[in-house]
Amino acid sequence: MSKGKIFSGIRPTASSLHLGNYFGAVANWVKLQDDYEAIYCLVDYHAIIEDYDKDALSDRVLNMAADLLACGIDPQQSILMFQSAVPEHTELAWIFNAITSYGDLQRMTQFKDKSENKEFVSAGLFNYPILMAADILLYHTTVVPVGDDQDQHVELTRGLARRFNSRYGDYFAEPETIHTEAPRIMSLADPTSKMSKSLGEKHFISLFESEDSIHSKIRSAVTDTGLQTDEMSPGVKSLFTLLKLSAPESVYAGFETDYQEGTLKYVALKDAVYEHLVSLIQPIRQRREGMSMEEVRRVLDDGSERARAQAQVTIKTVKQKIGLP
């Protein structure tokens, strides 16, 4: 039987991947490669719709590609590409603009969140779900692995596929989302917020930063705040999550028992998280170090070329269907 087809993107807004990217998305991307035909895309056209550093962007694309390869994305198996190398993304997005209702976009909660209290809101920020729909449908993707914050956008994508099909004749399959068991990794300094580069230096741990820095960030992780309750505090829960992801089950179970018996020393938990985390990411760090950027560039160009071949077929058909010469 034929494999399903996956498309997933990541914005090259930082110079390297952090633990949230890794456990929340990339680790799953690596696993999914075996069961699906996958396209993983650095979505640089998405990166430019909000403030960004033009001098850093192209290096970020390359560096994140290198990070992804180090994490185990296999360019023999999957396609690793960058968006702006395949102009058909924006071409299809424009076409989808014509069948997207203004109201649908206004209802996007992410747009409402991001545009609130911002003095410059680009039209691109408003339109971005359309580009995302184009990214997905351009390759006849059947499965989209995303966090639940992207559900609404995938739902729009399904709606656009349906609307296109009913106006111009069946063509696009409606992609399904899959939610892997991927946990949301929280900021250690503020365990009620998702780990993110944009919150500031304290709020994320890069896969590639120094061990000292990782250690001190974990050591200073917020644990209990305010009054004691029966519930495990978000900060402690977050540390347990990281331990579960990085340590053997027996180690995890030991700490859990300590917690339940009230004998847990948070320092011990933190140091265990640090040690297991570092040994888990050690091989990734080593692969990343040995990587040549020329090779990464070649992989990206090759992936983008293969993707483009598929994209061109889609665009050609779409243009015919909608009546363009």
Added chain:
RNA sequence: AGGUCCGUAGCUCAAUUGGCAGAGCACUGGUCUCCAAAACCAGGGGUUGGGGGUUCAAGUCCUCCCGGGCCUGCCA
């Protein structure tokens, strides 16, 4: 294109008739804590969007430019 309001620290803002650029939050360090948090103590942080001008003295006044918000007009 016209009208109008605005631009001061990472963020929100203050600075008298023109008179030493400041506060809160955030950040960094310390005390405390198993680690953190809270609290307290200390610290770093600025081309006041940019150029020119008036003045003994400009964040403040004049002028041009850049950027942004709102309104109107025009446009494929």
